[in-house]
Amino acid sequence: MEEDKRRVWDGELSRDLCRDLRFVHDCLGMRGYRARTEALHLNHVLVSERPHLALPILKAREIISGLVQDHFGLQLNRYLYLEWSGLMVWLPGSEIGWHYDSNNEDYLKQRVVSAVAYLNDQGRDFTGGSFEFEEGETRGVSPREGRVVAYFSNESNIHRVRRVESGRRYTLSLWFTDQPAHDEDAKLLKQFPKLGTGSSPGAHPVPDEMYRTEAGNDIRMDKIRALGFRVQQEGATHLLQASNGQGSTWRCESLTHSLIRALRIREGGSDEDEGGGREKTLQSAMEESWERSVELGQLYVPDHLAEHRLL
Ligand SMILES: O=C(O)CCC(=O)C(=O)O
Numbered sequence: 527m528e529e530d531k532r533r534v535w536d537g538e539l540s541r542d543l544c545r546d547l548r549f550v551h552d553c554l555g556m557r558g559y560r561a562r563t564e565a566l567h568l569n570h571v572l573v574s575e576r577p578h579l580a581l582p583i584l585k586a587r588e589i590i591s592g593l594v595q596d597h598f599g600l601q602l603n604r605y606l607y608l609e610w611s612g613l614m615v616w617l618p619g620s621e622i623g624w625h626y627d628s629n630n631e632d633y634l635k636q637r638v639v640s641a642v643a644y645l646n647d648q649g650r651d652f653t654g655g656s657f658e659f660e661e662g663e664t665r666g667v668s669p670r671e672g673r674v675v676a677y678f679s680n681e682s683n684i685h686r687v688r689r690v691e692s693g694r695r696y697t698l699s700l701w702f703t704d705q706p707a708h709d710e711d712a713k714l715l716k717q718f719p720k721l722g723t724g725s726s727p728g729a730h731p732v733p734d735e736m737y738r739t740e741a742g743n744d745i746r747m748d749k750i751r752a753l754g755f756r757v758q759q760e761g762a763t764h765l766l767q768a769s770n771g772q773g774s775t776w777r778c779e780s781l782t783h784s785l786i787r788a789l790r791i792r793e794g795g796s797d798e799d800e801g802g803g804r805e806k807t808l809q810s811a812m813e814e815s816w817e818r819s820v821e822l823g824q825l826y827v828p829d830h831l832a833e834h835r836l837l
């Protein structure tokens with residue numbers, strides 16, 4: 527039955543969670559591995575200056591993994607491990623032709639189920655960018671905030687993404703595998719055993735090269751400008767100011783920090799005290815979550831995450 531091999535859910539990811547996920551991408555997103563895309567692998571959030579920005583990704587992963595176990599894991603009578611988790615933004619001109627996900631390259635053979643969560647709305651936030659299966663009743667899926675599509679990654683689900691015409695199309699892509707050797711959780715825990723204790727953040731800096739756009743600019747600088755700000759470097763300090771030079775100047779410790787501040791000012795209409803209460807709560811939630819995760823051998827998400835909203 528078609529329903530067995532692919533499935534669409536609505537309303538499983540809340541609007542708030544989708545908004546936080548878009549914010550995480552805007553803060554830390556890098557140039558993508560496909561033309562005219564941006565990408566942010568979970569791994570890169572964990573090594574960033576703000577590892578707690580991983581919290582909404584961990585939450586969304588947990589929700590989607592539950593749906594995938596119930597629908598696909600039960601059919602196969604197997605546990606499905608997360609194999610790869612990442613945020614993606616599809617810019618105008620991006621598209622992907624007919625393909626199936628376990629067949630691009632040899633290194634993708636272990637993928638059993640694919641899941642894509644849409645984080646904003648086609649028609650309102652971007653145009654183009656429909657998802658289509660090659661055959662079947664449920665052929666077209668229009669991206670909509672909170673909608674999740676999941677399907678077997680093999681040749682029974684050949685699909686494509688139509689060209690994005692305008693705007694930014696935000697997704698969270700997850701792949702699942704039945705092979706424990708490809709378990710993403712185990713790999714991340716092994717790679718960052720001490721995350722949150724102060725030793726890991728910044729310990730594996732991402733090279734600037736990964737922020738370079740196809741036009742040769744720094745993606746963070748482009749975003750800061752688009753938000754109506756400019757940055758001047760003074761020694762190790764970055765000074766953030768409105769582009770017209772009027773109003774406050776914010777002292778920031780890095781380009782990424784400047785971007786996060788600019789985003790917060792634009793989102794909330796005012797500056798968020800980054801060293802203040804909320805930031806600390808989020809950091810300790812992340813540390814606690816990581817400590818539990820190391821004990822469990824599996825990424826653990828705090829229950830009361832609603833109190834840990836980023837925005
Ligand atoms: O973003 C989508 O709708 C699907 C993306 C896709 O097919 C892929 O990444 O393999």
Ligand SMILES: [Fe+2]
Nearest residue numbers: 625626627685
């Ligand atoms: Fe695909």
